[in-house]
Amino acid sequence: MSNIAVLGAMWGDEGKGHITHHLSRDYDWVIRFNGGANAGHTIYRDGVKFVHNLLPSVDFRHPHVKAYLGSGMVIDLEKLRDEVVEADKTYPGVGRRIYVDKDAFIVEQKHKEEDKASNAHIGSTNRGIGPAYKDKIGRSGKRVGNLFYEGEPAALLDLMKLGVNFTTVLEIEDAFRASNLLFEGAQGVLLDINHGIYPYVSCSDATVGGIIASGFAFAKLDRVYGVAKCYTTKVGEGPFPTELHGEAADDLRKLGNEFGATTGRPRRVGWLDLAALTYACKKGGITHLILTKFDILNGMPKVPVAVMYKKTPTSPSDFFNAVPLTTEVAGWDDAKDYSQLKDFIGLVEKFTKRPVGFISCGTDDRDITNWAA
Numbered sequence: 001m002s003n004i005a006v007l008g009a010m011w012g013d014e015g016k017g018h019i020t021h022h023l024s025r026d027y028d029w030v031i032r033f034n035g036g037a038n039a040g041h042t043i044y045r046d047g048v049k050f051v052h053n054l055l056p057s058v059d060f061r062h063p064h065v066k067a068y069l070g071s072g073m074v075i076d077l078e079k080l081r082d083e084v085v086e087a088d089k090t091y092p093g094v095g096r097r098i099y100v101d102k103d104a105f106i107v108e109q110k111h112k113e114e115d116k117a118s119n120a121h122i123g124s125t126n127r128g129i130g131p132a133y134k135d136k137i138g139r140s141g142k143r144v145g146n147l148f149y150e151g152e153p154a155a156l157l158d159l160m161k162l163g164v165n166f167t168t169v170l171e172i173e174d175a176f177r178a179s180n181l182l183f184e185g186a187q188g189v190l191l192d193i194n195h196g197i198y199p200y201v202s203c204s205d206a207t208v209g210g211i212i213a214s215g216f217a218f219a220k221l222d223r224v225y226g227v228a229k230c231y232t233t234k235v236g237e238g239p240f241p242t243e244l245h246g247e248a249a250d251d252l253r254k255l256g257n258e259f260g261a262t263t264g265r266p267r268r269v270g271w272l273d274l275a276a277l278t279y280a281c282k283k284g285g286i287t288h289l290i291l292t293k294f295d296i297l298n299g300m301p302k303v304p305v306a307v308m309y310k311k312t313p314t315s316p317s318d319f320f321n322a323v324p325l326t327t328e329v330a331g332w333d334d335a336k337d338y339s340q341l342k343d344f345i346g347l348v349e350k351f352t353k354r355p356v357g358f359i360s361c362g363t364d365d366r367d368i369t370n371w372a373a
C-alpha cells in the first residue's frame with residue numbers, strides 16, 4: 001500500500017486541488033483532515049471549473065476513488081449538502097462515495113456571525129472556522145455524531161438521502177489499511193495554528209501533525225508533498241517578506257488571476273521565498289516539493305527569488321522583521337520547454353534540500369509533469 005500527503009507549503013492557494021485531483025486516480029481514498037469551508041480548491045475537469053470548499057479534490061470520473069472528511073475538520077453541513085447536490089448533478093449517486101467522520105465538529109450559524117464580528121483584523125474568510133475551533137478547544141463544541149442523538153436536523157437527513165455515509169476511522173480502519181490513501185491538506189503551513197505566522201493564521205493543523213491528530217497514526221506516509229507556486233500569494237493580513245506593491249503587483253496578480261477561490265478577494269503577490277519554504281518544509285514534515293503555475297511567468301528574462309533571510313527563521317516571530325536576500329535566476333519563454341526550468345528548480349532544490357517531484361504549468365491534467373521521472 002502507498003500513502004501520500006499533499007500539503008500547502010505556504011499560505012494556501014498553491015494549487016493543491018489541481019494536483020490532488022490529478023493524483024487521486026491512483027488512490028482509493030482522498031482524505032481531508034483539517035479546516036473547513038475556508039478552503040477553496042480549484043479543479044478543472046474537461047475544461048470546466050469546479051471549486052470544492054469541503055469536499056476533497058477527488059476526480060469523480062474514476063469510480064473507485066472515495067472521499068473522506070476527517071475528524072480534524074469543522075463542517076458546515078448545509079454547505080456540504082450544497083456541494084454534494086452540485087457534484088451529484090454530474091455524477092449521480094456520488095454521495096455514496098462520500099464519508100463524513102462523526103467525530104468532526106460542526107460549524108454553526110453563530111460561528112459565522114462571530115467570525116464577521118471579531119476576525120476582520122486577520123482577514124478571515126468568515127466561514128466560522130476560528131469560532132468553531134474555539135468552541136471545540138473550549139469544550140463546548142458539537143460533533144457531527146452528536147446530531148444522531150438529537151433528532152437529526154434537516155441538513156443531516158438531506159446528506160443521508162444523497163447517500164453520504166457517516167462513520168469513524170476505527171469503524172473502517174481495516175478498509176483504510178487495505179487501501180492507498182491520499183491525504184489532502186487545506187490552507188498551508190504558514191497558516192498553521194501552531195507553526196504559522198500567528199496571529200495571522202487559520203485555526204487548524206495544516207502540517208502532517210493534522211493527519212495523526214485526525215486518527216490516522218496507523219497510516220505510514222511514503223511521501224509528504226508540499227505544494228508551492230513559482231511565486232507567492234497570500235490572502236489576509238500579516239507579514240509577507242517578498243511582497244510586491246503597486247504596478248508590479250497588479251501585473252502579476254492579473255497574469256496569475258490571483259483572486260480568492262472562496263472569497264473573490266484580490267490576493268497579495270510576491271516572489272518565491274525559499275527561507276519561508278524551507279521553514280515550512282521542516283515544520284510541515286514535507287519531504288518532496290511540487291511547484292506550480294510556471295506558465296504565468298513565461299517570458300520573464302530573469303525571475304527574482306528570495307533565497308534566505310538575514311536571520312534564518314526558526315520561529316513564527318522571525319517573519320515579522322525578516323530581511324529577505326534576493327537573487328535572480330534565468331527565466332523561461334515557455335514553461336513547457338522543461339529544459340528552461342532547470343536553473344530555477346535547481347535553486348529551489350539546493351536551498352530547501354527537498355527534491356521536486358512534480359511541476360505544473362497550466363490548469364489541465366496534461367499540464368502536470370512528473371519532474372523526477
Ligand code: IMP
Binds near residue numbers: 124126
Ligand atoms: P480563516 O481560516 O477564515 O479564519 O482565515 C484566517 C486566515 O487564513 C485569513 O488570512 C484567510 O485569508 C486565510 N485562509 C484561510 N483559508 C485559506 C485558504 O484555503 N487559502 C488561503 N488562505 C486561507
Ligand code: MG
Binds near residue numbers: 014040042262
Ligand atoms: Mg484556495
